[in-house]
Amino acid sequence: MKTSLTLSLDTRRKRKDRTCPVIFRLSHHRKTTAIATGFNVPPEYWNEKNREVKRNYTGVSSVTRLNNLLSKKKTDLMDGINSLEEDGRLEGLSLRELKSILTKSTIKVSFLDYTQQLIDSMMEAKRFGNARAYKQVYNVLKTFNRTKSLRFEEITITYLNRFETYHLKKGNSINGLSVYMRTIRAIYNKAITQGLVARDRYPFTQYKIKSEPTAKRAISREKIKRILDLELEVGTPLFDSRNYFIASYLLNGVSFIDMAFLKVGNIIDGRIHYKRQKTAKPYDIKITQQLSPILDTYLEGKNKDDFIFPIVKRSKLLEQHRDIRNARIKYNRRLKEIANLCNIEENLTSYVSRHSMATNLILKDVPINALSKMLGHSDLQTTEIYIKNLPTHIMDEYQERLEI
Missing domain, CATH: 1.10.150 (DNA polymerase; domain 1)
Structure with a gap:
C-alpha cells in the first residue's frame, strides 16, 4: 500500500504553553499531511519510539486512557483506509480527498x-x-x-x-x-x-423499493384524430392545449418542457433541431405536412430567439422553469376538458401523446429499434416499457392473424 498513517508530535507548531499538537501524519502518493487529534503535550513527555505519551505526564487525569483513545483513533482511520482500498477507490484519491473522507465522522x-x-x-x-x-x-x-x-x-x-x-x-x-x-x-x-x-x-x-404497473396511457389514432378535428376558438387556452398535444405527438412524443423551450431558431431547413433538457441528447425531426400548420399558427412575427409556443413568459432561467411547471398543471387540467369534448374515456395527460405515438407506430409495424431511436432511448429495454401493455383489442387482432 502506498498509504501510511503515523502518530507523531508536531514540534514545529509549539504553543505558548510549550505544548505541541499530537497528530497523525498521513502519507499518500508520496505526499504528506497532518490530521489533528485534538490533544497537545510538552515535547519532553512524548515517547517518539513507542509513538505514545509518556506515563509520567501529569497534564491529563489518565495517560493510559489518553493513549488508548489515540490508539483507537488510529485504528478507525486505518479501517477507513483499508475499506477504501478494498473498494478500489484508494488509488484514485488525492491526498486532500483522502484526508477529507477520513476526517468526516459518519x-x-x-x-x-x-x-x-x-x-x-x-x-x-x-x-x-x-x-x-x-x-x-x-x-x-x-x-x-x-x-x-x-x-x-x-x-x-x-x-x-x-x-x-x-x-x-x-x-x-x-x-x-x-x-x-x-x-x-x-x-x-x-x-x-x-x-x-x-x-x-x-x-x-434489505429494503426493496416497491412499485406497481401504471395505467395504460396510449390512445388510438382514431381518438388522436378526434382531438385534431376538434373545433376550438383560435387563441383560447383550449386551442393552445390541443395544439401542444398534437405537436408533441407529431414531434416523436416531445416532452412538455422540451416543447416549451423550442425556439424559432431551432427550425432549420424544414426540420427541428434541439437537445433534450433531461439528457442533452440531440434530436433532428422532420416537420411533416400535419405539423407545419400548427407551427405556423405561432411563428408569425417572431425572430429566431423567440420561443415558438407561448408557454415561457419570463427571461431568467429559474423563472422560466416555474413558468413551465405552472403551465403544465393548467395544460393537464385542460386536457381533461378536451377529453370530455371528444368523448375520450382515458385519462388524458401530457404523457399520453408520447405513449400514443410509440404505440401507434408499433401498430404500423415500425421496428422497435427505429422506435427506440425516435424516442431517444439509449437501450431497447426502455422502449419496451412503452409497448409492453398494448391494448387488449390489439392483442386480439394479432391473434386473429393466426391461420391454419
Whole structure:
C-alpha cells in the first residue's frame, strides 16, 4: 500500500504553553499531511519510539486512557483506509480527498443537511428538475422526522418501513412512494461515494423499493384524430392545449418542457433541431405536412430567439422553469376538458401523446429499434416499457392473424 498513517508530535507548531499538537501524519502518493487529534503535550513527555505519551505526564487525569483513545483513533482511520482500498477507490484519491473522507465522522453527518447541499449544487448547475425532486424528499422527511436532524445511521430498514407506512396511511400511491425511495437511495449512494457514510450501513440491501404497473396511457389514432378535428376558438387556452398535444405527438412524443423551450431558431431547413433538457441528447425531426400548420399558427412575427409556443413568459432561467411547471398543471387540467369534448374515456395527460405515438407506430409495424431511436432511448429495454401493455383489442387482432 502506498498509504501510511503515523502518530507523531508536531514540534514545529509549539504553543505558548510549550505544548505541541499530537497528530497523525498521513502519507499518500508520496505526499504528506497532518490530521489533528485534538490533544497537545510538552515535547519532553512524548515517547517518539513507542509513538505514545509518556506515563509520567501529569497534564491529563489518565495517560493510559489518553493513549488508548489515540490508539483507537488510529485504528478507525486505518479501517477507513483499508475499506477504501478494498473498494478500489484508494488509488484514485488525492491526498486532500483522502484526508477529507477520513476526517468526516459518519455520526456527525446529517442526511438532511447533505440533501440541502446537493439541492444547492443542482440549482447552481441549473438542474432545476432534479433539485425540485430532492427538495420534495427533503420536505417530506423533515415533516415525517419532526426535526431538522436526521443522521445517515438513523436511516435503517426499520426507519424506511415506518416511512412507507406513514406515506401509504395518508392515501398516497405505491408509485409515489417509489419516487421518494429512489431519491433517498440516490442521495445515500452519493454519500457513500464521497466517503461520508460507511457502505456497511446501506439500508437498501434489505429494503426493496416497491412499485406497481401504471395505467395504460396510449390512445388510438382514431381518438388522436378526434382531438385534431376538434373545433376550438383560435387563441383560447383550449386551442393552445390541443395544439401542444398534437405537436408533441407529431414531434416523436416531445416532452412538455422540451416543447416549451423550442425556439424559432431551432427550425432549420424544414426540420427541428434541439437537445433534450433531461439528457442533452440531440434530436433532428422532420416537420411533416400535419405539423407545419400548427407551427405556423405561432411563428408569425417572431425572430429566431423567440420561443415558438407561448408557454415561457419570463427571461431568467429559474423563472422560466416555474413558468413551465405552472403551465403544465393548467395544460393537464385542460386536457381533461378536451377529453370530455371528444368523448375520450382515458385519462388524458401530457404523457399520453408520447405513449400514443410509440404505440401507434408499433401498430404500423415500425421496428422497435427505429422506435427506440425516435424516442431517444439509449437501450431497447426502455422502449419496451412503452409497448409492453398494448391494448387488449390489439392483442386480439394479432391473434386473429393466426391461420391454419
